[in-house]
Amino acid sequence: xxxxxxxxxxxxxxxxxxxxxxxxxxxxxxxxxxxxxxxxxxxxxxxxxxxxxxxxxxxxxxxxxxxxxxxxxxxxxxxxxxxxxxxxxxxxxxxxxxxxxxxxxxxxxxxxxxxxxxxxxxxxxxxxxxxxxxx
Numbered sequence: 001x002x003x004x005x006x007x008x009x010x011x012x013x014x015x016x017x018x019x020x021x022x023x024x025x026x027x028x029x030x031x032x033x034x035x036x037x038x039x040x041x042x043x044x045x046x047x048x049x050x051x052x053x054x055x056x057x058x059x060x061x062x063x064x065x066x067x068x069x070x071x072x073x074x075x076x077x078x079x080x081x082x083x084x085x086x087x088x089x090x091x092x093x094x095x096x097x098x099x100x101x102x103x104x105x106x107x108x109x110x111x112x113x114x115x116x117x118x119x120x121x122x123x124x125x126x127x128x129x130x131x132x133x134x135x
Contacts, residue, residue: 017042018053019062019076027084027093028066028073068093068121083119087126089133094126 021037022029029037035050054074057063066073068086073093083101085094100120107115125133 014038014042014045014049015053015056017045018050019057022057022063022074023076025075027095028068028075030071030073034074066093083121085122085124085126087129088123089125089129092126096122 017038018034021034031047031050031054034054035045035047038045038050054063058065061077063074064077066075066084068084075095079095081099083096083099085096086092087094100122101118103115103118105116109115124130
């Protein structure tokens with residue numbers, strides 16, 4: 001049984017597409033959402049290829065995983081310190097470029113806990129869903 005291999009140019013096209021979609025996204029994306037968006041430009045792209053490409057992009061440190069509500073989401077690296085907002089209505093996750101928690105690394109909290117880093121996810125309604133709900 002032979003295994004079909006993608007040509008290097010095709011693999012590069014897929015990698016470039018997925019990398020670009022993650023860089024352009026408002027927040028981290030699930031594999032399913034990334035695949036759905038990619039199909040608009042590359043209809044033959046398989047889900048297994050998305051998983052393999054994400055693994056490669058992680059190894060190359062172009063993408064990292066965001067664990068949110070038990071699901072792995074993916075976003076481009078290099079965005080600096082930021083947090084996320086998860087809309088309970090449309091289920092989109094947005095990147096917040098402000099930090100609501102001024103807690104620098106090295107802070108010693110009550111009880112002797114030494115902070116190395118922090119992640120914050122806020123939950124509620126995004127501006128579009130909040131407007132629709134109040135209308």
